[in-house]
Amino acid sequence: MADNRTSDVLIIGSGAAGLTAALNLADRFQVTVLAKGGFNEGSTAHAQGGIAAVLEEGDTFESHIEDTMVAGAGLNDRGTVEFVVENAPAAIERLAQLGVPFTAPSGEEGVKGNGGRWHLTREGGHSHRRIVHVDDATGWAVQDALLKAALAHPNIRMVPDMVAIDLATSRHEQPYSGAGHVWGCYAINRRTGRVELFTARATVLATGGAGRTYLFSTAPKGATGDGIAMAWRAGARVSNMEFMQFHPTCLYNHDVKNFLITEAVRGEGGHLLIPETGHRFMPDFDDRAELAPRDIVARAIDHEIKRLGLDYVHLDISHRDPAFVVAHFPTIYARLLDLGIDMTKQPIPVVPAQHYTCGGVIVDRDGRTDLPGLYAAGEVSQSGLHGANRLASNSLLECFVYGEAVARHIAHCWDDLPPPPPIRPWDESRVTDSDEEVVIKQNWTEIRRFMWNYVGIVRTTKRLERAQTRINMLKEEVADYYGHFRVTPDLVELRNLLQAAELIVRCALERKESRGLHYNADYPDRSLEARDTVLTPA
Template sequence: MNITPEYSCDVLIIGSGAAGLSLALRLAEHRSVIVLSKGPMSEGSTLYAQGGIAAVFDETDSVDSHVEDTLIAGAGLCEPHAVSFVASNARHCVQWLIDQGVLFDTQLQPNGEASFHLTREGGHSHRRILHAADATGKAVETTLVGKALAHPNIRVLERRNAVDLIVSHKIGLPGPHRVMGAWIWNRDLEKVETCRAACVVLATGGASKVYQYTTNPDIASGDGIAMAWRAGCRVANLEFNQFHPTALFHPQARNFLLTEALRGEGALLKRPDGSRFMPDFDERAELAPRDIVARAIDHEMKRLGVDCLYLDISHKPQAFIRQHFPMIYEKLLGLGIDLTKDPVPVVPAAHYTCGGVMVDEAGRSDVDGLYAIGEVSYTGLHGANRMASNSLLECLVYGWSAAEDIKKRPPVTDCVPLPAWDESRVDNADERVVIQHNWHELRLLMWDYVGIVRTTRRLERALRRITMLQQEIDEYYAHFRVSNNLLELRNLVQVAELIVRCAMQRKESRGLHYTLDYPQPLSDAGPSVLTPPLYIKR
């Protein structure tokens, strides 16, 4: 049955973080825009980003240096053209953010003039991180949300999950393989709605919720990657999941991140006896790239048989700590930890998905009219390991470049009726415990078998169990009405399979992928690319 869609727009943006909202605001004067948000509009990884945004604003720094640092951190697997593209466009994209009203920290120069206070993080050779204290993401997100809600040409739909993309070849339309819109789960009405759009942009973030322990909010369930794969898009480098070295180890705050800027300002990593260990692993010590620091912590925890290690900045002046890290200070104080006096217990946790949907410099995927920007995408910027504070930057740069490309496309002209969502042969779920059980099993097996250190045998075990879980979930999906948990579980198990398959392709250790069976890097390596059954070359 064909229907007139509940919604129609020029551009449907799935996701309301820095990538999605910056794109929406750049397009709103030229196109009608709908922004889809799974929960409250501001909830997402952007809100919790602490460190900042990397861009060259200092006269002693250079774009070439930013490029070189990124290439080194990416362990030889970055696409040089993508790194140069992002670093070269960083300043004007960050300036756009400043023009929107984001207030980055400043400092007075000896001549009395104010300049941005720039901090340094792991992998950077210069101070080039613009930040708003230790809550940069909150400053960015709240500013962009306010702007978007006030714009008459941006319609925001909260508490909506994208169920799947509507693509032409799946609904029997002739012509080029193109996106037509999306099916949307309205969580308040508990029904699936239809949205027609000339362009659809995936800005859904990463997939770190596939792991038992993560710094990400609950919504980071790989939705965009899974939907793009089902629509016929290639994915790449999903074996490179970044584990942030320093997540707080505390039962009341399992997702709380301790920004890398702490180490940039002198915090030291220590064993339970108070001794440092990072100099034993890398000459850059605490400022080594995240993959090295995370593996060092993992190694020491296993060697010593302890549940956590410690991050200590108590040797710095109390006023300095409270001025630079006010949000972290207050959060820890509420948990009984004084950042100015106490070492903070830390463990690594899944943090950032470096691979994703393959796109070009305009954010275009393999399906015409379908874009992917931000953490959901694979641009070639991050290679085998993302350098600190390049993530929000990538959102802004590709939000700009995608907007420029979309402006060249015609607005909605296609009025072809779209198929309605068919619920005629499904029932209400009567065994929701099945979803919860599979949910926990998937995340635990990914943590145990596809974590910081891997082996071929562990990956094979993981793939066998994931295949069984997929069969169970697909059967459940076919027979019962959708729900938020079922949609996320279906997407997570798909992304888990893709992560494992990418990892099994890589017969080496490089960056964030470390396997005991192939501990050395290959002399010549490229991205691990997976091609879906529905892939049609453009």
């Protein structure tokens, strides 16, 4: 029989959003945090670039807001953008107090801003230097500080290796109820193979995005859209899933997959070049050249690769002083050197790769979803911040601001959150162990490949319809498999991956225009009216 573990608040996900919420709740409540694998395996720890905030003299909230709106192709919710941007400096200050060792300025560079405390870099789409960072490993430093604080707090219980299967809702109550309330989740323990039930008055989804629906992605291996798929199956609306951001510069290497070359390399003067000729091509596409928003840069690279039959383009910062390059990008420099590439002397081969999920579970400014008792924060959510394209380094910022917002609302409304009723344990009395694990691997590979080929940087209606046909066929196969065999982490991820792919394709087919990250060659123009693509469960 499954374990029943009850706390005040259950947080699914151990990255920046989840741990921020946990730390803001733990002084008053008992909090359980479920990690899908180890505590450092999520997207936060992989984030190289930094966190955007208005900290420089001459920069303004209005400028950061406008840059975000422009990058988001006008689809952002302005009130949400204002909310996040205006709370950014305070969030950075709290991280510094937590012990995040933000990089200090060197020489005169960056001294004018923030009292000379931190070096500020600039990334694509930003009109000012406003990216505070820890060299080129900001996410790791932030994750380390948050995790140390969470592990040290007596009211936070950290549980690793728990793969969430489904939300526990009113329909799992004893007796059944159709109220739609969320009371926690069922999760499979990787170490024991047992399904455990975790219940709480409030549940927070902080599970990250759905990057692994694509063949090439910078996302960690656990980014299979779990929270989005679980919320959808439970009855929450999902929005704007067509806006999958492709990072322009992922290392092209046959032996090393998914190694990101941070946006800041371009922000500090890196040029994108055609390998054979050395032609700097970005000025041909946009006046901002390499500092254009990511969707423009990714499409330009994709265009040149396809036009010239290339495997990659070059990103070159070797014209900068070698000491400057090593000091600003020590992690990338060391990793590339191990692969025989000296970025101070030679260009880096790069290709675009899926990087960020701009859509997700719809939330309000308190992080509330459509379902009572369920909140969401970070990449799993669609808050209105990113619109049709995320502005660089706004994603970690969203995690901190919304992690705090969720905690604040739960604390404020605690007396209105009822305790969980008796919930039925997980039932596996009618299933057996699988003897066809190869089916999971085959279907996983097929999904990622047709999503890359048909639902990538440039799309057509015919390609999207082909993807939809494949999804419909696989849905029957996966549902039959899921119904007959005991759940495993791989099966859970396959089910969620397919659900996420379906939501992406449905949203993409509904949008009859090209806007931001969604470019459909059949509808190349942008509509006059900016509208979200909202999907409602049947």
